[in-house]
Each structure stands twice: as C-alpha cells, then as structure tokens.
Amino acid sequence: MYVITFANPKGGSGKTTSAMLLAEQIALSGGRVAILDLDPNANILAWSETRKAGGQAVPFAVLARPQAEETVELIDSLADSTDYVIIDLEGSKDQIVTFALSRTDLCIIPLDGSPMEARQAATAVRLVQTTANMIRTPIDYILLFTRTNAAFQTTDERDVRQEMDINAIPTLPVRIAKRAPYTRIFRDGVLLAELPDLVTAEHKGKTASVTGKALKQVASAIENARDYAQAVIHTLTKARRP
Numbered sequence: 001m002y003v004i005t006f007a008n009p010k011g012g013s014g015k016t017t018s019a020m021l022l023a024e025q026i027a028l029s030g031g032r033v034a035i036l037d038l039d040p041n042a043n044i045l046a047w048s049e050t051r052k053a054g055g056q057a058v059p060f061a062v063l064a065r066p067q068a069e070e071t072v073e074l075i076d077s078l079a080d081s082t083d084y085v086i087i088d089l090e091g092s093k094d095q096i097v098t099f100a101l102s103r104t105d106l107c108i109i110p111l112d113g114s115p116m117e118a119r120q121a122a123t124a125v126r127l128v129q130t131t132a133n134m135i136r137t138p139i140d141y142i143l144l145f146t147r148t149n150a151a152f153q154t155t156d157e158r159d160v161r162q163e164m165d166i167n168a169i170p171t172l173p174v175r176i177a178k179r180a181p182y183t184r185i186f187r188d189g190v191l192l193a194e195l196p197d198l199v200t201a202e203h204k205g206k207t208a209s210v211t212g213k214a215l216k217q218v219a220s221a222i223e224n225a226r227d228y229a230q231a232v233i234h235t236l237t238k239a240r241r242p
C-alpha cells in the first residue's frame with residue numbers, strides 16, 4: 001500500500017482538487033483507492049455523501065477525519081483492502097499532520113508559480129523534513145505546480161522552478177493547469193470522466209463548433225489529469241525503498 005499525502009499550509013493552493021484528480025485517475029486504472037479527508041472543510045467527504053445520497057457511484061472509499069491519536073491505526077488498517085491511500089491534509093502544525101506524515105510514502109506539495117506560494121511551499125517542505133527527523137525515516141516529497149497557465153509558463157513560474165532546482169527541491173515534471181472542468185468537480189459533484197456526457201447533454205441545440213470546443217476543453221483536462229497521475233505513480237514507485 002502506498003500513502004500519498006497532499007500538504008501545504010496555504011489554503012486554496014490546490015490540495016483538495018489535486019487529491020481528487022489523482023484518486024479518480026488511479027481508480028479508473030483499476031487501483032483500490034481510499035481518500036482520508038483530514039481537511040477541516042471536509043470537501044471530499046461532502047462530495048462523496050452528496051453523490052451517495054443521489055445514488056451516484058463513488059469509485060473509491062472516502063474516510064472522515066478520525067481522532068488525531070487514531071490516525072496511524074486507521075491508515076495501517078487499510079493495508080489489506082487498499083492499494084493507495086490519498087490524504088487531503090491541512091498544512092498546519094497540528095498533531096494530526098505529524099501522524100499522517102509519519103505514514104506517508106510521498107508528500108505532494110501543490111503551489112501555483114508565484115513567489116508568495118513558493119514561500120508557503122517551503123514551510124511545507126520544512127514540516128515534512130522535521131517530521132522525517134522526528135521518526136528517523138526519510139519522507140519523500142515533491143512540489144506540484146497547479147493552477148498554472150495551460151498555454152505557457154509564466155516568468156514567475158520559471159523563476160520559482162529555477163529556485164527549487166538550485167535548492168534541490170524536487171518538482172513533478174507534469175503541471176496541473178487552471179482549467180474550468182476541474183472546478184466543476186466540487187461545484188457540481190461530478191467526476192471528471194462524467195463530463196463528456198454531461199457537456200454533450202448541456203449543449204443540446206447548440207452549434208457543432210460550440211459543442212466541439214467545450215468537449216475539447218474537457219478532453220484536455222482529462223488528458224492533463226491522466227499525465228499528472230502517471231507522473232505521480234512513476235515518482236512513487238521510483239522513490240519507494242525496498
């Protein structure tokens with residue numbers, strides 16, 4: 001079982017969205033996934049409950065935030081039933097963060113390309129390193145550029161990337177661009193894979209070119225999510241120690 005944790009003290013950095021995208025892509029490729037929702041806002045839990053109440057499928061388990069001291073036990077108890085545990089973490093120095101990180105194989109730290117977010121990401125890196133020192137076990141981590149411009153790399157992003165390289169902080173080679181279909185996941189309680197049918201239905205009566213444009217946007221979002229998930233799995237299997 002692999003444990004992948006999303007952490008960054010900055011709210012709105014893309015933790016919850018990136019966690020959901022990863023969960024869906026792994027589930028689609030046949031992996032058994034459980035999401036542990038440790039975000040106090042519990043967006044993923046709410047998403048899952050709403051879908052279940054409406055009779056819609058949820059292709060992975062979603063677990064609510066446990067008591068802090070039960071976190072490690074809960075993660076370990078999933079080992080027989082789960083291939084990937086994805087943890088949506090708040091980024092603070094809360095005790096539950098330390099417990100979750102202590103079981104983490106790969107901590108993903110999302111950030112946009114701005115210098116301000118780079119500083120917050122550095123705080124997250126230090127938190128991972130402190131926890132690793134505490135448990136005397138290395139914890140792999142990687143930065144993930146999210147909400148980036150789909151068409152080009154901004155100079156800010158390039159500068160931040162360079163700074164990370166200089167400081168030997170690893171960054172995922174695939175970025176998640178800022179895309180409207182990703183915001184629909186929580187707004188409309190959908191899965192990315194449901195969007196092609198949904199968009200087709202919504203565009204009934206519109207011209208073929210308008211519909212085609214909307215569908216292309218969805219296809220690009222799905223492709224980006226797939227590439228991102230593959231890069232994460234590649235990093236994870238490369239990083240794991242025997």
Ligand SMILES: Nc1ncnc2c1ncn2[C@@H]1O[C@H](COP(=O)(O)OP(=O)(O)O)[C@@H](O)[C@H]1O
Nearest residue numbers: 011012013014015016017147177178179182183
């Ligand atoms: N790649 C993306 N493309 C478009 N919108 C995004 C993307 N990632 C996050 N968002 C939006 O940004 C906001 C914050 O994202 P969220 O994943 O909730 O961040 P966090 O969990 O770190 O607080 C949400 O409204 C979400 O829909």
Ligand SMILES: [Mg+2]
Nearest residue numbers: 015016039041
């Ligand atoms: Mg969140």
